[in-house]
Amino acid sequence: MLKKFVIYLLLLNLFISCKSLNNPLNVIIIDRAKPEEEKEKITLEESYKYDVDEDFLTDKKYPFRFKKDAVSSIVFHYTAQKFKKSLRSLTSGGNSSHWLVPEKGETIYKIVNEDRRARHAGESLWKYRKNVNVISVGVEIVNLGFRCRALRKYCPKNSLEWLEYPEEQQKLIVALAKDIQKRYNIDPMCVVGHSDIAPERKLDPGPLFPWKRLADNGVGAWVTEEEIRKEIGNIKNSIKGNISRLIVQIRFHEFGYDIKKMGSSNKSLQNKILKYQYSLRKSPIGELSELNQVNDFGNKKPDNNIFDDNKTNFAIQAFLMHYRPKLYLANENSDQFTDHYDKHKLDHIPDRESDNAVDNKAKYNVENIELLATLQALLVKYPNKTRVSCEFDLPK
Numbered sequence: 151m152l153k154k155f156v157i158y159l160l161l162l163n164l165f166i167s168c169k170s171l172n173n174p175l176n177v178i179i180i181d182r183a184k185p186e187e188e189k190e191k192i193t194l195e196e197s198y199k200y201d202v203d204e205d206f207l208t209d210k211k212y213p214f215r216f217k218k219d220a221v222s223s224i225v226f227h228y229t230a231q232k233f234k235k236s237l238r239s240l241t242s243g244g245n246s247s248h249w250l251v252p253e254k255g256e257t258i259y260k261i262v263n264e265d266r267r268a269r270h271a272g273e274s275l276w277k278y279r280k281n282v283n284v285i286s287v288g289v290e291i292v293n294l295g296f297r298c299r300a301l302r303k304y305c306p307k308n309s310l311e312w313l314e315y316p317e318e319q320q321k322l323i324v325a326l327a328k329d330i331q332k333r334y335n336i337d338p339m340c341v342v343g344h345s346d347i348a349p350e351r352k353l354d355p356g357p358l359f360p361w362k363r364l365a366d367n368g369v370g371a372w373v374t375e376e377e378i379r380k381e382i383g384n385i386k387n388s389i390k391g392n393i394s395r396l397i398v399q400i401r402f403h404e405f406g407y408d409i410k411k412m413g414s415s416n417k418s419l420q421n422k423i424l425k426y427q428y429s430l431r432k433s434p435i436g437e438l439s440e441l442n443q444v445n446d447f448g449n450k451k452p453d454n455n456i457f458d459d460n461k462t463n464f465a466i467q468a469f470l471m472h473y474r475p476k477l478y479l480a481n482e483n484s485d486q487f488t489d490h491y492d493k494h495k496l497d498h499i500p501d502r503e504s505d506n507a508v509d510n511k512a513k514y515n516v517e518n519i520e521l522l523a524t525l526q527a528l529l530v531k532y533p534n535k536t537r538v539s540c541e542f543d544l545p546k
């Protein structure tokens with residue numbers, strides 16, 4: 151009798167709470183079961199209207215694209231300068247981008263037509279393609295990057311401050327990116343930051359860039375914590391023992407980062423890895439279990455002569471900034487960045503060959519399995535058709 155009464159009370163209670171929330175019961179339960187990140191509603195933003203100012207076009211200075219090099223990538227940058235200086239340096243005839251997004255307002259500046267090659271990437275590589283200028287649309291965003299509140303050659307962690315992209319500007323970025331995406335149907339893995347394609351030289355657009363918001367709007371790639379945890383489970387089921395750096399490097403290389411040792415051609419790289427029963431350029435992604443032997447080798451010989459450790463550290467930095475910004479910020483080393491303000495301005499002029507980023511001590515305390523799982527989750531979620539380049543066939 152008492153049991154019945156308790157059940158009755160529970161039911162009544164549920165009924166009342168559902169009614170008061172004006173929401174069906176099952177929705178509440180699903181909502182509670184979901185992790186924090188998943189609760190965020192993923193909805194495409196309303197198309198934000200912006201004006202295009204073409205008064206600063208510098209077309210004649212830049213060559214037309216060849217037909218075979220159609221646009222297949224977007225590269226985002228921050229200018230590290232205020233608006234007026236940014237506009238001046240992008241239109242002075244040396245380096246440039248296709249678009250300049252100011253901090254506020256409703257106007258985006260067109261500097262170079264998209265059918266021409268602007269010079270924003272400099273020495274760069276993504277998915278085996280050198281000189282990413284040839285295949286990309288460059289978007290410069292007015293943002294000073296970071297500030298250091300200490301006058302030292304290297305900025306201590308507690309004095310380093312990355313600068314936000316204001317909401318108004320984010321709206322402009324998203325709207326422009328959606329339009330570019332509509333024009334070229336760009337593979338999500340080919341929407342990159344300058345730091346991704348030149349990791350040893352560049353830090354822009356930095357860890358506060360709205361990559362997730364862009365991906366929620368159909369531009370670029372993003373994976374959730376839940377998707378990453380799932381891959382950690384898969385990896386543990388498929389690969390025995392500790393995860394070696396070599397496996398992580400293979401995936402970084404497949405993903406698109408430039409981490410090869412100097413002088414090792416793709417063919418010799420392929421041959422070296424093949425020895426351990428793994429073939430690059432597999433489609434779809436090679437099975438994790440196939441990587442077992444490579445893992446054994448990598449654990450026995452952590453100093454492999456296939457990939458460059460220094461370049462790998464910079465790729466890890468760029469990757470974390472882009473796909474795991476919270477983890478990146480939590481792991482940021484102290485005394486990491488050079489930040490003499492004047493140098494800083496100079497060094498972020500697009501296309502310049504050297505940058506203070508080389509002075510970074512890009513080392514992160516992130517476990518190999520964490521890196522591999524994030525790479526894996528991205529590769530599984532966004533299987534690039536060709537794997538080896540950004541060009542892919544448009545749906546017929």
Ligand SMILES: [Zn+2]
Pocket residue numbers: 226227228270344352354498500501
């Ligand atoms: Zn840049």
